[in-house]
Amino acid sequence: MDKKLKIGISACVMGEPVRYDRGHKKSNFCVDQLSDFADFKPVCPEMAIGLPVPRPTIRQIMRDNIITVSRPDGSGDVTDKLTEFGQKAAQHYGDLAGFVFCAKSPSCGMERVKVYHHHGKGSESTGVGVFAQQVMELNPLLPCEENGRLNDPVIRENFITRIFTYQKWLDLKASGITKHKLITFHSVHKYLVMSHHVESYRELGRLLGRADIELDELANRYIAGLMEALKNKASRRSHTNTLQHLQGYFKRDLDEAKRKELTDEIAAYHQGLQPLLVPLTLIKHYLIEYPNAYLQEQVYLNPHPKELRLRYGY
Known part of the structure; x- marks a missing residue:
């Protein structure tokens, strides 16, 4: 291969300690094998919009048929910030050959993200990460997959x-x-x-x-x-x-x-x-x-x- 592929990836999947608890979700396949053929462009949308590490957890919450992303108690709503960042970032992904997202994340999950009821009782795995949704909608041809499914x-x-x-x-x-x-x-x-x-x-x-x-x-x-x-x-x-x-x-x-x-x-x-x-x-x-x-x-x-x-x- 003359040149490496360019692949977008959730930063935690690259092994970067950017999760709310300073943890990561490293994909051994991506980091140890695919990296011989690809240059990864890691991104953590939650850090990109100014959230610190460590940080309080955020989740998708359904209220009046509208999904928002905030802390479990409803404070710290970052829905608009994640959406705007996703839209801006996605416009620069035209040279990517693919994207690897972090499963179940309220910002990066491709599917089956937990959406909690606003009253706090129960959830349904029907959501799509806000950042991932923008990337996929604005780049419909781009091959996308989640870290866990790559196993x-x-x-x-x-x-x-x-x-x-x-x-x-x-x-x-x-x-x-x-x-x-x-x-x-x-x-x-x-x-x-x-x-x-x-x-x-x-x-x-x-x-x-x-x-x-x-x-x-x-x-x-x-x-x-x-x-x-x-x-x-x-x-x-x-x-x-x-x-x-x-x-x-x-x-x-x-x-x-x-x-x-x-x-x-x-x-x-x-x-x-x-x-x-x-x-x-x-x-x-x-x-x-x-x-x-x-x-x-x-x-x-x-x-x-x-x-x-x-x-x-x-």
Whole structure:
């Protein structure tokens, strides 16, 4: 990789002691592994608006169908300050490839943030962190995830796939989009999209085949469709379908024994007997023996650095 990704991150997830109790929520994956490929831009919105460390806890409170962020007793309302800071900060995140938020935080949680009733009895996990909400609404294409969910191998691989894909898109935009570049971009991402959402694979192909849409609108609709498709987590079934499509490119090259070997490896993966890496490694081996320029360019085979070992566990 020529350059590192730029990724926004809640400062506590980077291990900075910025929480109300001087604690942190360090993500070992982000700090110890992903940092080899990314420059993080940490932010603590609560400190950014002037709250000290340590500080009284704040929470989301529902009163008259309006959610505010304040101390548990309702004092020290910082809703407007967090909102304004989020809006200003989000306008400068156009060069980010992704964002990692701190789960359950009243400022940074992406979802399921506790919203307390104003009378203090009970809560519902229906809120979105005020800062996170601004970032996501003003940057709808930006891949976002929470620290805790990155411990799940499928969610982790999905997020990392999205940030590396989005970085490629940012690079394409910076180089100047043309119809040819757009079609080439889609061409190398086709099987990646298929592995996540086969209908989007078809829809994006049809979209690029249209001649009645201006280039800027076409590009905007394409990347919106692509990033939405990649939010779907690839399953064993969808990976198996994609692997079988790749297998078809070798039908004239492989002898009966090699065809059976590849078929058996794909079937074993589908049955959950081995990780995705096994049939993929065999396909890559056959690509060395029987080169195919189109397949060799497919992002699906290498959507992220192998050093992250994201396809070893499922």
